[in-house]
Amino acid sequence: MNRRLAMFALAFAAFTAPALSSSLAAQSVPTPESVLGFAVGDDFRLASYEDALAYFQALDAASDRLELRQIGATSEGRPWYIALISSPENLRNVDRYREISLRLAHPEGLSDAEARALAQDGKTIVAIEGGLHATETAHAQHTIQLAYDLVTEKDGATTSAILDNVITLLWTSINPDGQTMVADWYESNLGTPFELSPLPGLYQAYIGHDNNRDGYGLNMIETRVVQRLVRSWEPQVMYSHHQTSPFPATIWLPPYADPVHGGMHPLITRMMSFMGMAAANALEARGQLGATHMGVGYDAWYPGYNDFVSTFHNVVIMFSETGLHGSATPRFYRVQDFPPQDRDLRPGSLHVSRWPGGWWRLKTSVDYMLTTSMSTLDVAAKYRENLLFNRYQAGRDVIQTYAEGPPYAYLVPQEQRDPVAAVELLRRLAFHSTDVQQLTAPVTLEGRDYPAGTWIIPMDRANASLAQALLAPQDYPELRASPEAPVDKPYDVAGWTLPYQMDVRVIAVGSPLGDDVRAAMEPVSGDVVPWDAPGDAAPFDMVPGAGFDTNATAAGIVPPAGRLTGGGRALEISAVQNNGFRALNRAWDLGAQVRLVGGVPGTDGGPGTAARYLITGLDGSAANQMVADYALQARRSDVGGVELPRPRIGLYRPWTASIDEGWTRWLFEQFGFAFQSLYNADVRAGDLRDRYDVIVLPEMRGRQIVQGRAVGTVPARYSGGIGEVGVRALDQFVRAGGTLVALNGSSDFAIEQLHLPVENVVGEL
Ligand SMILES: [Zn+2]
Structure with missing residues (x-):
């Protein structure tokens, strides 16, 4: 080769190398369609968790930009994985980047200059999940396509900048059991009159839709797997997908509605709004109309959400509600079906562009989600150093707040009405990386004596906002549309103070901790149990299996010996x-x-x-x-x-998926009660007193108990309720000396159907 030609060849190689490697990567990487047998978002097709996992395993084998790691197993025992997606070089050094992320999240003793240097060196860690509300089906489909688009650099330079600057932790779904339940149910009814019929049970083993209200309760296996992973990476950004946009808006994005919890750092709240607006902007750029923000609902108050609990750790929570329906069956919408005030399609300051109606398909939702996920990753890449430094700064400010003002600490004595209740509370806080320590010697604080062994939570810690949010009483603000208007109803839980709910004596320390107290404090630590260890690691606490003992601090929090x-x-x-x-x-x-x-x-x-x-x-x-x-x-x-003879218990289990039935069943199981699920047919069969001493009706509406789902809306075996025959059977059960326990709303059933001489005096509230 002569010199000139060699120069040309070299220049050509340099010029074409990125494009060549990108297209080579695309060639050798299997498309979703080649593994699933259909394209992501195709009408009438839903990938189950097993389908999705097969695809991720194929990607893992084909690409050095994706690494699949097992993180646990689900309630039904499915092996559960997360995908790490980044440049091959970042993945080789991923432990170093995880360390930087953890250090900035827990910046005790770090200087501004040191934090700045770490922020410059680090990569943004972004966790994106394919949803946990399984009947909202699009999110768990979109993660399949998102993985392919990232690995193959679909958007060229934008995607390669994401791979260079961001480590994406991608969950195909955070409710794998539910994903498969819903996909199987849909497929079994496809092409029948029941194609759109609702699942006749909960889409998580026990708590269905409440799987997003276990963020600090940590009662379900799935919640603990997710929180363990999140706390071991401390991502700067988490993106949680849902699918219930306020009709006829096509997607809801932050800024969140009021009220905003005072425990959130302004930098974090601002960045959440920024990310939401950036995603809306990306949608407009692609002609994906109809995004809106704020409004009523989707507020920023309650730390019980699995994702939102991390805002109290100073994580930016990106959240969206996409799509007009969650089904794989397309649906047509006409403007005349919109609410009257929305029919003129007038732009608003938040609901800027208006979707004019038409077909809404699974693919439409998937495409919106791909845009907003990619936008979030794009912002995470462009603002990498800011996001890392913000995380430090928020933590630094929280430390300073509690170093300079009360409460300086919380004390939890071992002596309690129920000593195990205090342990249940503290183990949950510790699982959330709360620094739980113990006194090694007696101390006197604010005039009171505390013996050795008393637990103490020092509040000058970066994630102290969570302990404060959970241990201090809430003061929910009185919000009204105008001074004369009635008080707005809270969107969700307004108060949750755990010491009250769990009956645990907790003392807030109002004066700075003296040297004598600090000298007596020692971090709690116990033997860590692997997540798949057999048996019950802590038979005294409520959760089975490895439970909280995968966390060293939690494992060290044990009650006084029996x-x-x-x-x-x-x-x-x-x-x-x-x-x-x-x-x-x-x-x-x-x-x-x-x-x-x-x-x-x-x-x-x-x-x-x-x-x-x-x-x-x-x-x-x-x-x-x-x-x-x-x-x-x-x-x-x-x-x-x-x-006290052992009661034979029947727990009513409707085909309408009662969340409270699931929670009650879980409690019965954890506490060893002998019980049976009572289905409609069992109630209607009568002679209940021969089989049961106690029948429990979970919280639900009386009409649902009697009527269930209307005939013709679900396959025949799931239609109807207990009916008049069942009402008479329950009446006879009580008259024969049986005990009927009606929880919350089902009390109305007992009052009305059994003609009790009592009145629901809060029924109108
Ligand atoms: Zn949802």
Whole structure:
């Protein structure tokens, strides 16, 4: 080759290299269609979680820009993965970038200059998820296409800048069980009159739609898997997709509606609004009309949402509600079907462009989501250093706030009415990376003595806003459209103060911690259990399996050892201990007997005495084992009270997917109750008293219990409720001495259908 030709070849290679590598990458990477057998967003086609996983595994094998990692398993035991997507070089150094992210999230002892240097070196970590509300189907489909578009640099320089500057943590779905349930249900009804019929059960093993209200409760396996992953990366940005836009807007994006919780750092709130506006702008640029913001609902108040709880860790939460419906069956909308005030398609300052009606397909929703996800990644790439430094700055400011003003700390004594309740509370905080410490020596604080072993949460920490939001009382603002207008109803939970809800004594410290207190403090730490460890790591707490013990701090928070004192034939347990229920059920399992000594109400505001359970017929070692497992504070006493036979429990389980039924079922299972699910046919079969002592109706509307879903709207076996026959069967059950427990709204059923001489005095509120 002569010199000139060599120069030309070199120049040509340099010029074409990026384009060549990009197109080569695209050639060798399988398209979603080649694996799924259909294109993402095709009418009438939904990828199940297994389909999606097969595609991600194919991508993992074909590309060095995507790495699939197992992060846990679901409630139904599905292996669960997350994809890391970035440039090959970033993926090689991913541990270093994760360390930078964690350091900036927990900047105790870091200087501004050090933080700036880390922000310059780091990459933006963005977690995007394919949703958890499984009947909103588009998000878990869009993640498949998003992975392909990123790996193949679909948008050229924009995408390659994203790969260079951002490490994307992509969950195909954060409810894999639900994704497959809904895909299977849809497919089984496709082409029948029931194509659009609702799933006849919950799309998560226990709590269905409430799977997005477990952010700090952490009761479900899925919530703990997600939070464990999030807290081990501390992404600067998380994007959570949903699919219920306020009709006829086609997508809702931040800024959030009022009220905004005071615990959120202004930089974080501003960046959420910025990201929402950037996404809306990207939609307009592509002619995807109809985005809106703020309005009523979708506020920024409640930390219980699985994503939003992370704003109290100073994470920017991007959130959207896309699409007019969540089905794979296309639907046509006419302007005359819009609400009257929306029919003139007049632009507003927030609802800028108006969608004029027409077909809305799964593909339409998927495409909107691809635009907003890509926009979020684009902002994350362009504002990489700002986002990393903002995370530091927000944390630094929170530390300073609590270093200079109250509460300086929270104290949680070991001595409680129910000592395990305090442990349940603290383990959840610790799982959320709250710094929980313990006193190694007695101290006196604000005139009160606290013994060694007292837990203490120092508040001069970057994520103290979460502890503050959960431990301090809420003061929900009085919002009105105008001074004369009625008070706005809160969109969701308005108050949740955990010490009140869980009956745990927690003391806010109003003066700075002295050197003596600091010297007595020691971080709590225990032995970490792997997420897939067999057995129940902590039988005394509410969650099964590895539970909270995958976290070192949480694993170190244990209740005072169970104690059995005194003498006598019966084992006596105060009813104020939640684990008393476990004890009763285990005693019955072992063939022992239980008696009840009723409590005595206090007089003149006094405390009174709690009811007590007396267990007899349990041998010594079984009793000791039970006291140890459940950390019971128990004593031996003489036999008294009345016999308490084990109740045979029926829990009503409608085909209308009752969230409260699922929560109640979960509680029954965790506390060892013997119960059966009662379906409509079981109730209608009658003779209930022969089979049950107690029937529990979960919270639901009375009409739903009687009528269920209308005939013709769902496959025949799921239509109807208990009907008149079922009402009579329940009436006979009660008349024959059975106990009917009606939770919340189902009380109206009991009042109306069983003609009780009582009135629902809060019915009109
Ligand atoms: Zn949703």
